[in-house]
Amino acid sequence: MSTDRANLWIRDLNNAAYANAGGSLLAACLFGGFGAIPNGLTALYCENVANNAAYYNSLSSRGIVTDLYWWLYYSMRTQ
Numbered sequence: 001m002s003t004d005r006a007n008l009w010i011r012d013l014n015n016a017a018y019a020n021a022g023g024s025l026l027a028a029c030l031f032g033g034f035g036a037i038p039n040g041l042t043a044l045y046c047e048n049v050a051n052n053a054a055y056y057n058s059l060s061s062r063g064i065v066t067d068l069y070w071w072l073y074y075s076m077r078t079q
Contacts, residue, residue: 001063001064001065001066002062002063003057003060003061003062003063005063006053006057006063006064007057009053010050010053010054010057013046013047013049013050013053014046014047014050016042016043016046017042017043017044017046017047017050018043020039020040020042020043020046021039021040021043023039024036024037024038024039024040024043027039045072049066049068049074052074052076053066053076056076056077056078057078059078060078060079062078062079063078063079064076064077064078064079065077065078065079
């Protein structure tokens, strides 16, 4: 994807991470510590992908290529 589209994707990933962190806090208040685990892990994953995307996007002005897999593994490189 292009550099501009990658920046939009990074913004969306950060928003998802923040929303899941808020959901994790709410779940922890309602259900205890174990209720926060799913949203907390999702927030951590989204933030990690966003940080790596921002890093690889800054290396080149041509954008990034990201392969996301269903078992929560991803690979990323510059175009």
